Amino acid sequence: MKAGILTASDKGSKGDREDVSGARVREILEKSGFKIVAYQIIPDERELIKKKLIEWSDGLCLPLIVTTGGTGLSDRDITPEATGEVLEREIPGFGEAMRAAGMQHTPYAILSRGKAGTRGKSLIINLPGNPKAVEENLNTVLPVIDHAIRKILGDREDCASLREKV
Amino acid sequence: MKAGILTASDKGSKGDREDVSGARVREILEKSGFKIVAYQIIPDERELIKKKLIEWSDGLCLPLIVTTGGTGLSDRDITPEATGEVLEREIPGFGEAMRAAGMQHTPYAILSRGKAGTRGKSLIINLPGNPKAVEENLNTVLPVIDHAIRKILGDREDCASLREKV
Amino acid sequence: MKAGILTASDKGSKGDREDVSGARVREILEKSGFKIVAYQIIPDERELIKKKLIEWSDGLCLPLIVTTGGTGLSDRDITPEATGEVLEREIPGFGEAMRAAGMQHTPYAILSRGKAGTRGKSLIINLPGNPKAVEENLNTVLPVIDHAIRKILGDREDCASLREKV
Numbered sequence: 057m058k059a060g061i062l063t064a065s066d067k068g069s070k071g072d073r074e075d076v077s078g079a080r081v082r083e084i085l086e087k088s089g090f091k092i093v094a095y096q097i098i099p100d101e102r103e104l105i106k107k108k109l110i111e112w113s114d115g116l117c118l119p120l121i122v123t124t125g126g127t128g129l130s131d132r133d134i135t136p137e138a139t140g141e142v143l144e145r146e147i148p149g150f151g152e153a154m155r156a157a158g159m160q161h162t163p164y165a166i167l168s169r170g171k172a173g174t175r176g177k178s179l180i181i182n183l184p185g186n187p188k189a190v191e192e193n194l195n196t197v198l199p200v201i202d203h204a205i206r207k208i209l210g211d212r213e214d215c216a217s218l219r220e221k222v
Numbered sequence: 223m224k225a226g227i228l229t230a231s232d233k234g235s236k237g238d239r240e241d242v243s244g245a246r247v248r249e250i251l252e253k254s255g256f257k258i259v260a261y262q263i264i265p266d267e268r269e270l271i272k273k274k275l276i277e278w279s280d281g282l283c284l285p286l287i288v289t290t291g292g293t294g295l296s297d298r299d300i301t302p303e304a305t306g307e308v309l310e311r312e313i314p315g316f317g318e319a320m321r322a323a324g325m326q327h328t329p330y331a332i333l334s335r336g337k338a339g340t341r342g343k344s345l346i347i348n349l350p351g352n353p354k355a356v357e358e359n360l361n362t363v364l365p366v367i368d369h370a371i372r373k374i375l376g377d378r379e380d381c382a383s384l385r386e387k388v
Numbered sequence: 389m390k391a392g393i394l395t396a397s398d399k400g401s402k403g404d405r406e407d408v409s410g411a412r413v414r415e416i417l418e419k420s421g422f423k424i425v426a427y428q429i430i431p432d433e434r435e436l437i438k439k440k441l442i443e444w445s446d447g448l449c450l451p452l453i454v455t456t457g458g459t460g461l462s463d464r465d466i467t468p469e470a471t472g473e474v475l476e477r478e479i480p481g482f483g484e485a486m487r488a489a490g491m492q493h494t495p496y497a498i499l500s501r502g503k504a505g506t507r508g509k510s511l512i513i514n515l516p517g518n519p520k521a522v523e524e525n526l527n528t529v530l531p532v533i534d535h536a537i538r539k540i541l542g543d544r545e546d547c548a549s550l551r552e553k554v
Contacts, residue, residue, distance in 0.1 A: 129479070129506060129539040137477060145303060147295070148314075148480075149321045149332035155481045156322070156488075163532050166481035167539070174295060200329050207295040207333070311469060313461070314480075315487045315498035322488075340461060366495050373461035373499070 057205065059085050060094035060118045062108055064126035064135045065185065069099040077124040077190045081183065084194050085122070088201075094118060100126050105138035113142070113178035119205045121178050122194070125185035127170040136169045139182055143173035147204075150181060154193040161192060168193075174208055223371065225251050226260035226284045228274055230292035230301045231351065235265040243290040243356045247349065250360050251288070254367075260284060266292045271304035279308070279344035285371045287344050288360070291351035293336040301348055302335045309339035309346060313370075316347060320359040327358060334359075345370055389537065391417050392426035392450045394440055396458035396467045397517065400429040409456040409522045413515065416526050417454070420533075426450060432458045437470035445474070445510035451537045453510050454526070457517035459502040467514055468501045475505035475512060479536075482513060486525040493524060500525075511536055 061081050067073035075097055082092050094112055098104050105123070112118045126135030140146070150172035158165025168189065170182030181197065183190045227247050233239035241263055248258050260278055264270050271289070278284045292301030306312070316338035324331025334355065336348030347363065349356045393413050399405035407429055414424050426444055430436050437458070444450045458467030472478070482504035490497025500521065502514030513529065515522045 129477070129511075129536055131540075131542045134477070145295070145300070145335065147333060147335055148317060149334065151480060152318055152321060152484055153325070153332050155484060159485070164535060166485050166529070166532055167479060167536055168481065169477065169479055179295075197332070200332055203330060204295055204333055208297075210297045311461070311466075311501065313499060313501055314483060315500065318484055318487060319491070319498050345461075363498070366498055369496060370461055370499055374463075376463045 057090050057120065057202075058093045058118050059090040059120040059122065060112045060116065061085070061092055062095075062105070062112070062121065062123045063097040064100050064105055064123060065097060066099045066132055068097040068125070076187045077183070077185055080187050080190050081122050081124055081194060084191065084198070085120075088198060090120060100132040100134055102134045102138045105135055106142050109139065109142045109175070109180060113175040113180070117176070118178055119209060120201065121180045122183060123181070124183045124190055127168050127182055127184045129167055129169075133169075135182055136171045139171045139173075139180060142175055143171065143180060144175050146171060146173040150197050154196050157196040158189060158192055165189070172197075177208055179204055179208055223256050223285050223368075224259045225256040225286040225288065226278045226282070227251070227258055228261075228271070228278070228287060228289045229263040230266050230271055230289060231263060232265045232298060234263040234291075242353045243349070243351055246353050246356050247288050247290055247360060250357065250364070251286075254364060256286065266298040266300055268300045268304045271301055272308050275305065275308045275341070275346060279341040279346070283342070284344055285375060286367065287346045288349060289347070290349045290356055293334050293348055293350045295333055295335075299335075302337045305337045305339075305346060305348055308341055309337065310341050312337060312339040316363050320349075320362050323362040324355060324358055331355070338363075340374055343375055345374055389422050389452065389534075390425045390450050391422040391452040391454065392444045392448070393417070393424055394427075394437070394444070394453065394455045395429040396432050396437055396455060397429060398431045398464055400457075401431040408519045409515070409517055412519050412522050413454050413456055413526060416523065416530070417452075420530060422452060432464040432466055434466045434470045437467055438474050441471065441474045441507070441512060445507040445512070449508070450510055451541060452533065453512045454515060455513070456515045456522055459500050459514050459516045461499055461501075465501075468503045471503045471505075471512060471514055474507055475503065476507050478503060478505040482529050486528050489528040490521060490524055497521070504529075506540055509541055511540055
C-alpha cells in the first residue's frame, strides 16, 4: 500500500532542522507494510499544505497521507485548518482517540488539534510535530488504518476511474 | 414522545436488504416510551437525507429523529455530512461518547463518524448501520435523551409556534 | 497575565439572577495568578457575544477569555455557535476533555457543547453556566492554560504588533 508523508515545518523546509518526526513516521509505516512514495518538507503555509494534500490525493491517489507538524498553538501552526479545508469527510474519532491516548502521557496532548478524514480515495491523518507524540499518536490509530483504507477504496472503483470523477 | 427513524441504505431502499438496524432502533425507543410516528428507508443520497431531516424537523416537529447507516467510510457513506448541513446546533459529546463506548468493544468504532445536534425543536442523532453498534451506541446516549429533549422543547414554546418561526 | 470573563445569561444581564458562575471563574483564575481586567454579563445574543469576544481579543488583546453560560440545549443557548464564528483555530481537546471529566460526575455533561480555540493572541474557552460544572470544567483545563497561552503569545510578537495586523 502506497503512502505519502508531508512534514509541515518552517525550520525543516529551510534545512535548519532535521525532520526527525517525518523519519519516525516513515519507519513505523514501512514496518507496517506501507511503501512511502511521496515525502516532502514544506513551510507552515496554509495554501501550500492544501495544494500538496490535493496533489497527493486527487493527483497521485495515495491511499494514505500522513502529515506531521503544525497541529499546536504556535503562531504558524495551521495544518489542521489547511487539512479541514480539503477534507470531504471528517473522521473525528482519530483526533479524539489520539488526544485521549496522549493525555495518559502528558496533559499537553489536549492541545494537539490534528484532524483526519477522507478526500477522494485518500485517508489523510494529521500527526503532531513532536517525535515522541508522533509515535504515540500513530500507534494509536495504526491498528485500524488498513481497515479504514479498504473501506475507502471499496471494491469496484480504482484510482483512475475516480480521478476522472474528481 | 414522538420519534422518527430514518435508515440510510442503498440496498435497504431497493428492498435488497432487511432493515435490521432500523428495527433495532424502534425496539429500543419503544421500550423507552417513544412512539415511532415516522419511519423510512432512503438511499445514501446527501440531498435526500437533508430533505427528509428538514421535513421531519421543520414539518412534523418530531422531538427525536434517529438515523441509522451511512456513518462509515464506504464510498456512499454521507449521513454525517448531510446531517451537519441541517443542524443548527451541534452536540459533539454524543459522537465522542458513542465512539469512546464503542471502542471498548472494537477498535473500529473510531471510524464511526456520526453527528448529533438540534434543528428547531428536534434532537437529531446519527447511529451507525451495524445492528450491534446501533444497540451499543443508542444505549450509551439513551439515559440523557429525555433530559435533552425537555431542554430543547423548553417551557413556553410549543411546536406550532415554532413552525411559524421556522 | 490578564484575563476577561464573559457571562452569557439573559436573566443575569437583566439583574434577575446573581452571576455565581462568573464569580466562581474569577475566584479560580485569580487564585492561579490571573488578573481579571474585563468582566461583563450579556444576554444570550449571538451577535452580542461575537462582538464582545472580538473586542476583547482584537481590541484588548487579552491572553485569556473565559465565557460561562449558553453551552446547553435551551432555546437561547448559543455561545458555542457565536464562539465558533470568531475562532481562527479550534482546540477540540478542551471540549472533549471537559465533557469526559464531567461525565464522571453526571451523564448530562455529554450535553455541554462548549468550544475553545484561538483568535489572534487570545485563548478563548467556553464553560457551562452551572457553577459546579464551571468549577469541574475549568479545573480540568487549568493545568495546561499557562502553557497554551505561552505558545499562542510566542516569543517575538507582542500584542501591539498583532493588533496592527488584525
